[in-house]
Amino acid sequence: MRLLQAASADKYATFPLLRRLLVDEALGHWPRYAIAGALMVVVAGATALSAYLLGTMINAAYVEKNYREIVALGLLAMAIFAAKASATYGSAVILSWVGNRIVADNQRRMFDKLLQEDIGFFADRHSSEFISRLTTGANAVSAVINLVITAVGRDLMSLIGLTFVMVTQDPVMSAGGLIIAPPALLVLRKMIRRVRGIARTQFTGGTQIVETMLEALQGLRMVKAFGLEDEMRRRLATSVRSVEHEANKMARVANRAAPMVEVLAGFTVALAIIYGGYRVIYTGATPGEFFSFLAAFLLAYEPAKRLARLNLDLNNSLVGVRILYEVIDSPAGEPADDDKPPLLLTTARLQFDDVCFSYHAGTPVLRGVSFTAERGEVIALVGASGGGKSTAFNLILRFYDVDSGRILIDGQNIADVSRRSLRHEIAFVGQIVHMFRGTIRDNIALGRIGASESEIVAAATAAHAHDFILGLPLGYDTPVGEHGLQLSGGQRQRIAIARALIKNAPIILLDEATASLDSESERMVQEAIGELCKGRTTLVIAHRLSTIMHADCILVVEDGQIVESGRHEELLRRGGRYASFYRLQLKERSSEREAPAIAFSG
Ligand SMILES: Nc1ncnc2c1ncn2[C@@H]1O[C@H](COP(=O)(O)OP(=O)(O)OP(=O)(O)O)[C@@H](O)[C@H]1O
Ligand SMILES: [Mg+2]
Structure with missing residues (x-):
């Protein structure tokens, strides 16, 4: 030790x-x-x-x-x-x-x-x-x-x-x-x-x-x-x-x-x-x-x-x-910075400006990433495993600070505002869904402390979780236990989406939020997300290309850089990295009829 x-x-x-x-x-x-x-x-x-x-x-x-x-x-x-x-x-x-x-x-x-x-x-x-x-x-x-x-x-x-x-x-x-x-x-x-x-x-x-x-x-x-x-x-x-x-x-x-x-x-x-x-x-x-x-x-x-x-x-x-x-x-790695000015949101415009970052000096993970996400837009990040997609989210949430470059929200560098105010404006569904001790209701309500019963049910319904929750013996009062083991992967994911929905934040980060859903629930969650994204700024990381076809902009992240960007049809026409990935997945999917979430690996 x-x-x-x-x-x-x-x-x-x-x-x-x-x-x-x-x-x-x-x-x-x-x-x-x-x-x-x-x-x-x-x-x-x-x-x-x-x-x-x-x-x-x-x-x-x-x-x-x-x-x-x-x-x-x-x-x-x-x-x-x-x-x-x-x-x-x-x-x-x-x-x-x-x-x-x-x-x-x-x-x-x-x-x-x-x-x-x-x-x-x-x-x-x-x-x-x-x-x-x-x-x-x-x-x-x-x-x-x-x-x-x-x-x-x-x-x-x-x-x-x-x-x-x-x-x-x-x-x-x-x-x-x-x-x-x-x-x-x-x-x-x-x-x-x-x-x-x-x-x-x-x-x-x-x-x-x-x-x-x-x-x-x-x-x-x-x-x-x-x-x-x-x-x-x-x-x-x-x-x-x-x-x-x-x-x-x-x-x-x-x-x-x-x-x-x-x-x-x-x-x-x-x-x-x-x-x-x-x-x-x-x-x-x-x-x-x-x-x-x-x-x-x-x-x-x-x-x-x-x-x-x-x-x-x-x-x-x-x-x-x-x-x-x-x-x-030991010095706090993330001391309270509530004395900094709070983030003042107007349109929730999110901007990466030449962002470089490495977890360990000498091994850069993001290398000069720049893009802009406007309000109402869905920006999709795709790319091979280990490319740095989740890392980009880590930086937006300020789990880590950038080495150089800036991340701006409505023109304010997120490094200059208090973390609390920044995180308050962001709803995050992570790659690994974490369940807290307590019931399903508690877990959804953690999205916004003090949420009312009807808000909880509304969020669960929007996340297409309401029906399966009612199917459980204790309904919303079902304890989820450590890691929510008695729920399926897709069910956990929908609870996490409900938790994010109830937060009602203007910026949404979804890290493979639909990875472990079958086609039917995926479609339902997709609809829910579509609803959720209206009038907000959404960044979504997806391994299934089918889920991001309607994104306003798709960023192909490879080895810490954006190698391609554009709309689905545009990228297909271009016949580059994205197009070949897409064709690959399409082939795998049709050959397997119902493919499990295919890892997007180049
Ligand atoms: N906490 C960490 N400390 C050190 N290195 C890390 C840490 N988290 C991720 N990395 C490294 O950073 C690189 C990018 O990781 P990241 O999680 O951003 O990839 P990703 O694009 O989200 O991949 P995936 O599609 O598999 O989720 C990887 O090489 C990984 O090993
Ligand atoms: Mg990841």
Whole structure:
């Protein structure tokens, strides 16, 4: 997986990242964090107090033998634990609430960002990479913030409280407890580097798993038809194995410190018991002091361990944060340009003026294309596959910008107007029909948000889709599912035409809109399109020459250039490229009676 390159690596180092998280993401929620913090202080205080009280209780029982005091202390202990329980609950709920809000915010931000990327950005990427980034990254942000806040609010406070108890009970022993710290820190430092690397590999592997799954499911027909199940299984197995391997490695590395710290802690506890016993028996210290110290020491162990691991856990989660921020920070390929003047339409005259374009430098796809389409005209683009017809549409829609030359609409260079206003005036039916999640009605209505029921039915009727829609069990309420698989190719196409019709835009781009229709529906759709084109500017790319015979002008595009142009009869008379293509198709058609859409290939 290719990673988006960060402007500077420093920006993603631990501390700048943490500062950004705390300032940009957490600070806005400070009132809630303040409450959570206060509750954590209650938790820490209750923990320290319970250790302290244990000593008092033991003295009351064994030294003073005061039963009443013991009962009172027992009740107090109950109250302390109740307070601790409620405070723990409250702080956990608040932290989750804010955490969920931060996750949601980041998912929105990332999605916004992705919508601002240009089409080219996704050309060589798999969408699953972003699905992984979206989930992993957004969760990591809230995980890190909660980690820091819990560490400071609960663990550090508890540790301070408990240390206080230890020092008041036995300063000498408290100093002894510190001997664990230096070796533990040393080991942790070493581990952090490795954990970072492993976490990144884990993410990459996870992405590959999602990628393979999505790919297999999206292409399930191909997988089954070509018997690719084993190959897909093999691909998945490879990624799954590597993630499993990394996860195991992570488990080994991340937990390596635990046994050592545990042994040291046991050693310290043993020392404390021996020394504490000595003090009680020989120097007259109370057993309460001893137990109080021991309880504080044991209670301090967990928060201390968590704090020691904090850097490690942070670095692990920060990998996810980096993954998210890389996307959010990468410059938008198609930033909002609503500050540009809107396109002002008068006649919807579309003009290509010596347009040159290449997707990759060095391989020109359009080379000096010029033509004009007036209102009410149908301009047809025909030509061999790969000639650059769909590319011309990509440029009109400004999915890409021209390298040189201009595309003008009513005299305005489309590069100088806002994309939103430009696209608002264009209805587009693409070569690949895309269906969105939802019903057939929803899919048509997406052409113009807020379209009424009668408009939807009218558009479907005009696109000759109404009858087949009513024939479906649920009619307009039929869910189309991912990719509209339960519809035939021709049915999908007619839905797409209905979607374009309802938009009611003055400029129409049809990319092989009738490619997968039989002759009968083709004729009907042709009529619908004829209706649609009235008074508008229409560009249509067609592989079937029969569908464009009545076009006002036919442009034969070959290898990025217009090699012939004119009306059907004109071009036939001329006896050039178009004429030979036409004769070829005519022959194929008559020999097959009902030919499937014949590819126009020279
Ligand atoms: N996103 C892209 N990135 C890089 N190259 C591309 C991209 N899209 C198309 N091309 C290349 O540009 C050339 C023209 O493609 P285009 O899709 O415009 O052809 P077309 O005339 O529409 O062909 P067809 O009739 O098969 O639809 C092809 O050589 C193709 O490989
Ligand atoms: Mg094409």
